[in-house]
Amino acid sequence: MMDVKRVISSIERKFITNNLRKEERIDGRGLWDYREFSIKTDTIASAEGSADVLLGETRIITGLKYDIGVPFPDLPNEGVCTVMAELLPLASPLFERGPPDEQSIELARVVDRGIRHADCVQTKKLCIKENKAVYILFIDMYVMNYSGNMIDCGSVSALATLISAHLPEGTWTENGPEWTGKYLTGEMIVNELPLSITYGKIDDIIFLDPSLPEELVCDGSITISCTEQKITSIQKSGIATFSFDDVKMLSKKSMEISKDLRKKFDLWQYKTTYE
């Protein structure tokens, strides 16, 4: 709706805030409504798993690649999972070319922590030979269009990518790791289904899933990631402050919302099956 290239205007700020006070949002949503999600998986032939996810107009295409490497000394029988994010200049005139900046690092790290602490990926299953050979998984997120709330879009994209995984299965031989001819699929390596739920705050009003104009006007935001049972990570950013009661309320809401989303998405439908 709004046209935001560089600076958000003072009347837009006023417009958004005044309407939020009436619990109305500029795109007609309620304070606790998500925009529409759209998920497509395994679209990249060169990758060992991929997902193309839209949240409203925000679009992130994620791919999974792997390497075989030596494990960390303190985790000798566990594989490694790393998350990277690139905010492509294609996606918005607000994104500059060049190496990842604060915003893309924050996106990668928040999505990473949501997955890591949920024990989402069974890293023990990614071990070929203790101390010698483990899988290193690269989850690389590319933001193709920026229209607010990259974190929630990214977390669904990363999770769907892992579920769609089809990694060649390795076994240890005297010549090192070799392919068994079979595949490790998402079904085998994904354990939990963590989702990130992000809220924006303007003045004293809190709302779910900020769209682009809302995000640019926001004083701050808070992201709460959870699985069916537990809260696995929280990130507050921006200059807004949240009361203790607010945090409790939002945590409870996040558990409920993520439960509903999981049911709606039916994420396991995206798993790859190989004969």
Place this chain on the structure above:
Amino acid sequence: MTLLIKDEYPEKLFREDGKRLDGRDKTELRPIKMEVGMLKNADGSAYIEWGNNKIFAAVFGPREVHPHHLAKPDKGILRVFYRMATYSVFDRKRPAPGRREKEISMIIADCIKPVLFLELYPGSSFELFIEVIDADGGTRCASTTIAALALADAGIPMRSLITSVAVGKIDGELVTDLSGIEDKAGEADLPTAITWFNEELSLLQFDGDMTLKELETLMTYAKDALTKIYEMQFNTLKQKYIDIQEGINQKTNENEKGGDN
């Protein structure tokens, strides 16, 4: 350590029945699908699926030059940034741009400049971003082809469109549009691009070995393929607007048939 599945090249690039490994005839193009205007934050954009290639292009401009010292007082500048996603290739690519990407960026920029009127935009810049999401041979050709569409989509005046395709030689036979395997395992690869306003070649590279006779034949193959792809570009640009008009016609017909509700 190495990957579990090796990137091996097949021994033969033709099947028993004489067709190429993906079932194509020698001068047959892979399936191509193009679209414009899907990236709303850019001034112009286009997307292509060419075989297994999946590539986005977006253009910003004319706008202020950053960094300012690159601005030219007498004409605008065009900068192309061709990049590949880490997961677009079999062996994960490092995220930072490499020398190949920088070379291709420059070649595409030089290819496009002849159709633009840069002298109309002194002190301004045009920036064209190309992101390869999935690569399978001929990415620079597919990228150039949609670069032209993205520029047209942005309303930037152009002398004409540009079309690009690669021809070459595999297992001794001359072919059109090499796939990834054919490019790697074949004997010659000749990417070309034509600027239609003067019907001349604006992109031309060659790797491999061929005779003079083979070169002449390949030029003919290229011209034929370029003409076919040009028609697809033409239709893609118009399709967006035709679809809207047809949607309206359909609604009007439905209203007329259904009577007054």
Place this chain on the structure above:
Amino acid sequence: MSDEEEVSEEYNNFEEEEEADTARELVVPGEILTDDIKNFIPGRGTIYSTDKKKIVSLHIGLKQISKNYINVIPLRGLYVPQPGDKVIGIIVDKNPVKYKLDINSNDFGQLKPKNTIKKGKPMGRRMGRPNYRDNRQSRDDFSTDKFNIGDILIVKVLSADRLNKPELTTIGKYLGKKHSGIVITIDPPKIPRVIGRDGSMIKMLKKLTNTRIFVTQNGRIYLEGEDLVHERLLIDAIRKIEREAHTVGLTDRMQAYIENEKVKRDIK
């Protein structure tokens, strides 16, 4: 001044919108428009081919013939500032001597303080000498304290050429800072469609949605309605006009659309 007269006066600088009876032909860059170069010459958006035997299009747009000129009206493209144009700008930067405005063009516009202060007439005579109190130069004439970054201003283009950034002014009728309302941006070439022939489209939009609308040359539209639902309806309608700008029968269709939507959304 009645609403009708106001609209006509506001928009008499704008390009005359010619709504065609049949759909105009859609052309792309490089497409041949004619090879009859004896009878036609290249107009807007067109050029002679390299061999000088044909006229070709420079843009994606609609082919239009006016007398013996062949024109192409582009469907998209950035705004090109012309002196006298009224545009909506947003202040993106300021320093002590000038404001920098984003006017949806390839160049930023400049607004100098002297072009933001309306000078008054002398206030009459006092002690035998005319009192030019209002004309005394005050600090305001030189400082950029009046407006801030993020402010939306309706400005007029004073001058624009290739060597200098467009110069703007807020002095004039309908010009100045906007304190409330919304601004949306559409492709500048589609603005004439939002106005319509003799202002027919914009008058209809104003009346049916009960909003104040101000359309400017650089593709930006200012609107302020009685509440969010009316404003949202108007924005949806304008986006629909933008999308269908190249089709025929648009004004009637838009009227039907708005009336239907008002029923659907339960608005008066």
